[in-house]
Amino acid sequence: MLAIDFGTQGTVVMSGRLDAAQSPKAQEFLDGVQGAVTLDCTRLEYISSLGLGVLLKTQKRLLGKGGKLRLAGVSPHLQDIFVYSGFDRIFEIETAPQP
Amino acid sequence: MSTARAFARGIDSIERIFEFTSDYFARSAIDPRLLPTVDLVVEELFTNMVKYGTLPGSATEIRIAMEAVEGGVEVELVDHGVDEFDMTEAPDVDTTRPIEEREAGGLGLHLIRRLVDSWHYEYSEARRESRITFTKTLAGIPAPTRRKTTGVT
Numbered sequence: 001m002l003a004i005d006f007g008t009q010g011t012v013v014m015s016g017r018l019d020a021a022q023s024p025k026a027q028e029f030l031d032g033v034q035g036a037v038t039l040d041c042t043r044l045e046y047i048s049s050l051g052l053g054v055l056l057k058t059q060k061r062l063l064g065k066g067g068k069l070r071l072a073g074v075s076p077h078l079q080d081i082f083v084y085s086g087f088d089r090i091f092e093i094e095t096a097p098q099p
Numbered sequence: 100m101s102t103a104r105a106f107a108r109g110i111d112s113i114e115r116i117f118e119f120t121s122d123y124f125a126r127s128a129i130d131p132r133l134l135p136t137v138d139l140v141v142e143e144l145f146t147n148m149v150k151y152g153t154l155p156g157s158a159t160e161i162r163i164a165m166e167a168v169e170g171g172v173e174v175e176l177v178d179h180g181v182d183e184f185d186m187t188e189a190p191d192v193d194t195t196r197p198i199e200e201r202e203a204g205g206l207g208l209h210l211i212r213r214l215v216d217s218w219h220y221e222y223s224e225a226r227r228e229s230r231i232t233f234t235k236t237l238a239g240i241p242a243p244t245r246r247k248t249t250g251v252t
Contacts, residue, residue, distance in 0.1 A: 086194025
């Protein structure tokens with residue numbers, strides 16, 4: 001399952017699994033954000049290509065209006081997925097501290 | 100010890116598929132670090148089969164089988180009553196393109212190629228059956244191969 005909500009200081013906190021079944025829910029939420037937004041991925045365990053599509057669509061929309069989506073708290077697994085997808089070229093990514 | 104289960108052809112099956120994979124990982128003592136990658140590959144293959152293989156006469160279920168192997172797991176997805184579509188030959192996405200030219204389509208198969216040790220596709224014309232198998236281990240290196248069958252094997 002996926003949970004998504006506003007955190008502190010304008011961040012958006014996503015937790016759980018952003019899979020094909022949960023992507024519409026994430027897209028609906030992110031369609032409502034504006035400006036420079038940090039997506040806290042600290043508790044995001046999983047993302048698939050449809051989830052990547054949600055982030056890409058959101059980034060395109062925000063950049064077109066002078067904003068941007070920044071990814072923070074990214075785990076090594078998610079970082080691999082983002083790099084393989086070329087998302088490190090189109091998103092500012094902050095990795096999570098290693099334990 | 101191997102396991103297999105059939106799942107209804109639809110995105111709503113995703114949650115049950117993840118329960119199936121995590122349960123098998125736990126029972127077979129497969130390194131849990133491999134689970135997110137295995138789930139990702141299974142989801143991408145399954146959703147491709149749902150998206151492109153839903154035709155008049157296609158099976159209502161897609162079968163997924165798993166077997167523990169040295170250092171990891173082998174997974175097979177089988178779909179019946181479908182046309183031939185070799186996912187292993189899908190082109191890569193050009194990830195160097197600027198964001199204005201980027202689309203999400205094709206990323207799933209692009210990712211699989213980079214994440215699995217090996218994957219291969221078989222098609223039986225007699226059964227109109229697509230069968231795709233991949234292996235993921237902690238030590239693996241991607242190496243796509245392809246085989247085709249034309250009759251009952």
